[in-house]
Each structure stands twice: as C-alpha cells, then as structure tokens.
Amino acid sequence: MADGVVSPYRPPRPAPGDVIAWPATFGDRFIVFVDVEEEFDWSAPRDRRHRAVTAMRAFPAAHRRFAERGIGLACMVDHPVASDAAAVDILNTVVADGRSSIGAQLHPWVNPPYAPLQPGDSYAGNLPIALEAAKLDTLTDLLHEAFGRRPLAYRAGRYGIGPATTALLAERGYRIDASVRARYDYRGDGGPDFSAIGSAAYRWDSLVEIPLTTVFTGRLRALGPALHPLLGRLPFGHGLGAGTGLLQRVALTPEDMPIDDALEAVRSALGEGQQRLLSFSFHSPSLASGHTPYVRDAADLARFWTWWDRMLDCLDRLNAMPTTLDELIAAAAHITDA
Numbered sequence: 001m002a003d004g005v006v007s008p009y010r011p012p013r014p015a016p017g018d019v020i021a022w023p024a025t026f027g028d029r030f031i032v033f034v035d036v037e038e039e040f041d042w043s044a045p046r047d048r049r050h051r052a053v054t055a056m057r058a059f060p061a062a063h064r065r066f067a068e069r070g071i072g073l074a075c076m077v078d079h080p081v082a083s084d085a086a087a088v089d090i091l092n093t094v095v096a097d098g099r100s101s102i103g104a105q106l107h108p109w110v111n112p113p114y115a116p117l118q119p120g121d122s123y124a125g126n127l128p129i130a131l132e133a134a135k136l137d138t139l140t141d142l143l144h145e146a147f148g149r150r151p152l153a154y155r156a157g158r159y160g161i162g163p164a165t166t167a168l169l170a171e172r173g174y175r176i177d178a179s180v181r182a183r184y185d186y187r188g189d190g191g192p193d194f195s196a197i198g199s200a201a202y203r204w205d206s207l208v209e210i211p212l213t214t215v216f217t218g219r220l221r222a223l224g225p226a227l228h229p230l231l232g233r234l235p236f237g238h239g240l241g242a243g244t245g246l247l248q249r250v251a252l253t254p255e256d257m258p259i260d261d262a263l264e265a266v267r268s269a270l271g272e273g274q275q276r277l278l279s280f281s282f283h284s285p286s287l288a289s290g291h292t293p294y295v296r297d298a299a300d301l302a303r304f305w306t307w308w309d310r311m312l313d314c315l316d317r318l319n320a321m322p323t324t325l326d327e328l329i330a331a332a333a334h335i336t337d338a
Helices: 054-067 085-095 129-147 165-171 221-231 237-243 259-271 298-317 325-337
Strands: 029-036 073-077 101-106 153-156 202-204 207-209 214-217 248-251 277-283
Touching: 029 054, 029 101, 054 085, 073 085, 073 153, 085 101, 085 129, 101 129, 101 325, 129 165, 165 207, 207 325, 214 221, 214 259, 221 237, 237 248, 248 259, 259 277, 259 298
Parallel strands: 029 073, 029 277, 073 101, 101 153
Antiparallel strands: 202 207, 214 248
C-alpha cells in the first residue's frame, strides 16, 4: 500500500503440475468449512469493538446435525471467538468428535496488535508484512493456548490473502490455506482477484490450497472462466446469463445461493468429473437469526437448514463422502511421497 492506494493482489494461477490429482482410492469427497467469528454489521465500517459471539450458543445443535451424518466441521476460528471462554468450551466439545478440527481465521480489525486503519485494511494481506505477521502470531498462539494444538489450516477473513501470506503461514507450520474463493474478484473493494483461479486443490509453495468451490452451470458453462468476467462488464450481464440458462457462477454455500442452483452445480461438478473435492463454507453467526444478511429471521434460518438437508441428501446419492483437514493433509502428503 502506498499513499492510501491498494494495489490489487492477483495470486498466481497454479501450474498444471501443482494441481493435486487425487487418486482413485480418494473417491469423491467434500469438506465443510465454518468461519467461526464474531457478530457485526456487515454493511458498516469494521470496528474493533464489535466482538460479541452470542451466536456460538447455537453451535452445539448445529454440530450435532452434521455429526449425525458423519460430517466433521473445519472450524476456522478468529480472535474474538478464541478469546471467549464459553465459546472455547463449546468448540473443545465439538472437536472431541474426532472429525472436527480447529483452524485459524484472521479478521484484522479485531485481531491485535492494532494500528490506525487504512483503506483496504480489512483484508489482512494488504497490511504491512510485519503487522500481518504480528497479527498472525497473536492468533496462532491464542488458538494453541485455547485448544492445545497449533492450527494447521488458515483462512484470511474476507478471503484477504496477500503476497506475503503464504510465506508467513509456512514459517509458522501451517499446511493448508483456504483463503482463495475461486473465480471471484474483490478488487472493487480493495481485495484480491481470484478470477483466474479454479476450484481444484493445488500446491502453493509448501502449502495445500483448498479454494471455496465455484462451479459454472448453464449451456455455456465450458466457457465460464472467460465469459463470466466479460458478462460482468455489461449492465445486468450476470443476471442475464443466469436468467437465460446460458451461464451462472455458483459458489457452494447456503448463504445467498439458492439450493436448486447449488444442487445443479454439485451434480455437474461430480457427474462430469470436474471436481473430486468439493469445499463448502458458511459463517457461524448464520446459525442464529439476525446476525448476517443471509439469516435475518426464523424463516431464513429454516431455509438455511433445508438447504443443508437437501444438499447432504444429494451428496449421499452421489456417493460423495465427507473428509477432514487431517485426512486432506495426509492424502496430499501421500501423493507427494508416492
């Protein structure tokens, strides 16, 4: 950053040899990430005082619903949650299932040490390297203290990875990064540009990158990576593409993504062999009404759970099996060693 201007960060597109070719024995798998975080007004400026975590009271019941179907949750925990004793107790009970795990999620505006805010600073990768490193150290140490194990997986809040992030993670023993949101571009808000990166897991230096899965559907889906950015330059271009059935970009999340579109995306990704590993994600405050734009009331919350019920039924029919962070680390290491 210079003079308050943020230069957009475009992570390098993985080379073909860096894309992980999961073996046939891996089958089709999926993982569910939860951004376990504080509650705040998404439409307001970020404020370090907003550290409430009351929605964590809904986490045990949510965890039970997933655990009953054999699904562990990859809990990407940020500083306000890891600082709250009650929330830590809840998460320690969750990871006792042997399938769920704790990763790190960095929200720089509520993660010390603090510095005067500059444009774009809600994306940790835009911070000066020393400050990004100090915030990462604070969070990593806090998670180690709270859960008795150093986190091995990381997600930058708001997907705000930067040019120094992967090196900082590797230096601290992280093995997985999940900060890439495939085919999305956040330059308009000062964030990174992932539009050239697809959904396949890949090696990024010493890390394994697991992007949030994005699937193009529609009659022109094969042209999605090139055509979708072009449609974005036209008034209502993306809506026109989706409405006519030509092209739609679908991220695997229950938040603002209709279930019928998500089901079509999953059937396409698995049925056409596009993906062997699907990555889903949602925010923990969506487990209670009134904390996110996606779950404003009881009706929204009911739709949230209907989304998951239908999606998990679909994954069962397609023989897609849940996996965990530890299993992915082991599988990727085995491919390297083979």
